[in-house]
């Protein structure tokens with residue numbers, strides 16, 4: 001009898017290396033500008049960037065400060081002693097013939113990044129974080145028989161953040177990438193502009209049919225979005241699964257991501273560390289940190305996402321709202337949704353309403369490219385939200401009209417002295433004048449006799465219809481609770 005082939009369950013293991021460009025004024029070892037996004041090719045270079053004979057690198061202190069802060073962001077301490085090594089390889093975008101990086105003693109060893117997927121929290125251990133310089137950029141113009149080299153990026157300071165292989169699904173890989181992004185942005189050490197390659201992810205994926213034993217891994221390099229991290233992991237798991245099921249071997253190799261095809265593609269065989277002939281850079285002294293420098297870096301670290309999550313959870317704000325707010329906070333300068341909410345921590349209801357309005361009104365409005373927010377006066381913005389909350393609490397503003405009021409002021413940029421008066425002028429204030437609503441109710445009952453009879457006969461569905469008619473007749477301004485009470489009163493039912 002032929003042996004039946006059974007499908008084995010393979011366990012995926014994922015590790016991620018991430019390169020983050022630090023937002024220092026100048027490069028890692030040279031006093032030239034570091035923000036190459038808008039610069040002409042080869043305009044941000046010096047003899048140090050392309051390793052002229054005799055050029056001596058000088059370490060940028062700010063890079064060390066940023067690295068120290070990230071150690072605390074990763075819940076650990078920076079190493080008191082670390083040093084630089086040369087990693088040798090030849091490539092046209094690396095004219096020195098070596099990259100200055102850290103290997104034996106990096107500035108951060110260990111640390112954790114906490115992720116949450118489907119309500120399940122996981123502390124992902126970091127292996128190491130090293131300081132290193134970036135290479136330049138080669139471009140290959142279509143149809144031309146030459147290539148171009150731009151060295152603006154050569155010597156830009158990077159942190160390479162290496163996780164242990166502890167992630168186990170595409171969703172976890174994506175959550176980890178997003179969390180790293182939030183951490184470097186909240187720490188203020190990087191613009192983390194994914195579009196411009198400020199943050200790049202290399203994902204290592206392997207499958208194994210035995211718990212605790214790692215299979216042969218592939219590394220898919222230079223992913224620049226959370227989505228592509230997720231998709232590349234998903235693709236590699238499926239591809240390797242298929243190979244293993246048909247009895248084929250996984251080749252250890254470097255792969256790339258083809259976004260158009262949504263597939264990983266083989267690029268080259270994997271190098272081993274000894275291929276690079278690492279040795280300590282003789283031009284650079286070791287980085288020795290003292291206790292004062294370390295504690296200063298810790299003090300300078302702004303509130304991290306975990307702290308905001310804790311503060312907002314205490315105000316019983318929904319987890320999904322908190323995550324939206326954490327991301328949106330980074331999208332606009334000059335306002336802080338998180339501080340605005342926390343500033344109202346004496347009044348949990350108000351804080352919750354505010355979070356709700358930010359998530360459902362202001363943030364979508366600012367993200368909508370067809371709309372523009374023109375309100376730039378912080379005082380009006382603060383008064384707007386406070387006034388709107390008070391008006392809603394006093395039944396003077398329906399939630400629909402609160403949205404209209406907030407949107408109108410944000411878009412128009414109006415700065416009214418009295419928000420309530422402005423809402424009234426805009427026809428948004430709810431009519432709670434009993435005599436006025438009673439008159440509308442009487443008219444509505446007269447015009448909708450059959451619905452009125454239905455209500456009298458106990459068909460309570462019809463009462464909703466009548467309230468709707470009152471709202472319509474009042475052009476949305478009647479207080480609906482009051483309308484309902486008056487309908488019952490006039491129909492003589494309780």
Ligand code: MN
Pocket residue numbers: 019132160
């Ligand atoms: Mn690297």
